[in-house]
Amino acid sequence: MQRTALILAIVATALALACGIGPMPDEDGNSAAAAENSANPSIPEFSLRDLDGKTHTNADIEGKVVLLNFWATWCGPCKIEMPWFVDFQRKYKDRGFTVLAVSLDEDGWDPVREFAEKMEFNFPVLLGDDAVSDAFGGIMVLPTTLIVNQAGKIVFTHQGLVAKATYEEEIEVLLDVNATASL
């Protein structure tokens, strides 16, 4: 019986490794990789146009805390978060914060523009594609939201809908770090 249990444990481990089962998101959609530490990955190079045709690159967000949200007009849970992001942009913009919303709509600007106007977005809305998704490690679930610190490191990663308070807490923490450092 001992031998059987050991074999089962080995099989379980092998299956886990073979299936690539990594850290599952917790209740707030956090993965273990999101913990703030020096191993946080840097945000990939990007160059994307917004609704007005302006190009946004990494240089535009240098020194800022960024909520980078991947979404689509067909994604119901994404729509819940959008009014929160409008609030965050209003509340934190003057403290070195911005939201960047990257739409992964396959039909291009038409549905995105209409949706953005209806929701009265006050932050840049960019249009992404598979290449952008791949650059960010393969965005396969929407919404996916990355919270990036002033050094361009991805500190928190969320897949799926999470609580508004979770985002607020994370943004505040990163903004406070900057405030403390500048004293």
Added chain:
Amino acid sequence: MRPHRSSATRLKAVAALFALLAAPLPAQQLGFAAATIEPSPGIRITDTGPLRVPIAVRIRRGYHINSDKPNDPYLIPTSLAWPDVPLRIDSVAYPPPEEVKYDFSDKPLSVYSSRVEIVTTFHVESVPADTGELRGSFRFQACNDKACLPPKTLPVRVPVRR
């Protein structure tokens, strides 16, 4: 002396294995599909006239896909298409949708879940001499109550037997 292992320890190891096997895979894993097409047993074309071809779709537990007529213009409808089939298509009949209210929507959404069958009625004008395959494509977009997966198109294949 060999260490003593209690039954509880052994049970924990077995339970861990079953928990692992039963755990839902993260949606972002390659190859994950919230909906799959059941393999068709095939059809026999023995006569001219209407030919009914059901296609069964299984939807992963906890997920839904939009119906063929979602009640939100931004949502992507489920569709079954037969672009290259040399038969006249009389109708594609989708099942009645469920109206489900999710936390993320203001109003109930028109969706499918669990298992649904879409029935295409072709019109056979002449009985084919050879066996072959009807090839179609099934497009859907799936969500659960917290997140959505990108739209996906699956191949549909129905063997034609003599």
